[in-house]
Amino acid sequence: MSTLANLGELVVAGNESGVVEAVNAMVADKADPVAIINEGLLSGMNVVGEKFKNGEMFVPEVLMAARAMNAGMAIVKPLIADTDLPTLGTIVIGTVKGDLHDIGKNLVVMMLESAGFKIVDLGVDAKPDDFINAAKENNADIVAMSAMLTTTMTVMEEVINGCKDAGVDACYLVGGAPLTPVFSEKIGATYAAEASQAVETAKQMVTA
Ligand code: B1M
Numbered sequence: 001m002s003t004l005a006n007l008g009e010l011v012v013a014g015n016e017s018g019v020v021e022a023v024n025a026m027v028a029d030k031a032d033p034v035a036i037i038n039e040g041l042l043s044g045m046n047v048v049g050e051k052f053k054n055g056e057m058f059v060p061e062v063l064m065a066a067r068a069m070n071a072g073m074a075i076v077k078p079l080i081a082d083t084d085l086p087t088l089g090t091i092v093i094g095t096v097k098g099d100l101h102d103i104g105k106n107l108v109v110m111m112l113e114s115a116g117f118k119i120v121d122l123g124v125d126a127k128p129d130d131f132i133n134a135a136k137e138n139n140a141d142i143v144a145m146s147a148m149l150t151t152t153m154t155v156m157e158e159v160i161n162g163c164k165d166a167g168v169d170a171c172y173l174v175g176g177a178p179l180t181p182v183f184s185e186k187i188g189a190t191y192a193a194e195a196s197q198a199v200e201t202a203k204q205m206v207t208a
Pocket residue numbers: 059093098099100101102103104105107108144145146147148149150151173174175176177178192193194195196198
């Protein structure tokens with residue numbers, strides 16, 4: 001019988017079939033689904049976040065770990081009510097209009113999710129109205145945007161201005177290779193250079 005600590009290790013190892021087997025066994029054994037998520041799957045993903053930050057894991061390994069975690073989540077999430085999992089806050093996130101790069105954005109999503117945020121992921125090529133509507137509908141605490149092209153980073157300002165005009169009361173978090181802290185500050189957003197910094201910044205935003 002797997003323990004929650006073993007489950008976390010299977011996530012870190014990116015062992016998808018091992019995670020599925022362990023979670024199914026725990027569910028059959030009537031383990032608490034919230035503990036499976038928080039103390040097994042997410043705690044494993046937190047280790048992944050730390051290792052990625054410290055340069056001990058790289059993008060392909062992080063993606064494998066995330067796939068393993070998601071496979072476990074798919075089994076256990078239907079067993080719990082949304083209200084059983086407390087969240088740090090709600091983040092609407094997407095890669096902005098005209099931009100199809102999502103590898104970095106997906107890493108950021110995974111880390112934010114495993115840190116305990118509720119994520120509304122708009123995917124790629126997300127129009128300003130998509131951000132504005134999703135931020136209003138979900139009462140977002142943070143609107144987060146990724147851009148990888150110098151031609152698309154300018155869309156971020158449109159999103160921020162549109163959100164402000166629509167009365168959205170949120171913080172703005174941005175990232176992506178062509179961005180700089182100076183550009184981000186100029187458009188009214190906070191810059192995060194990589195995924196773990198995005199998590200730290202998001203945590204500061206919801207506790208400020
Ligand atoms: Co594209 N591409 N691409 N590309 N691509 C770049 C970005 C480019 C730098 C390559 C180059 O010329 N050297 C260049 C941009 C130049 C520029 O504008 N400055 C470029 C170009 C030009 C293009 C096309 C225009 C090429 C063409 O068709 N002529 C085209 C555009 C398509 C479009 O978007 N409309 C294009 C297409 C593609 C593919 C589809 C083939 C593919 C994307 C696949 C996908 O994402 N599903 C692709 C790829 C893979 C790249 C490179 C090689 C790698 C990007 C990547 O995934 N990195 C890239 C060159 C490079 O960066 N070496 C390149 C790994 C990822 C983990 O890092 O995305 O930086 P990154 O994310 C990091 C941080 O930036 C940060 O955290 C992440 C993790 O630590 N971060 C955030 C990202 N978002 C964040 C949000 C946050 C906080 C942090 O808060 C919200």
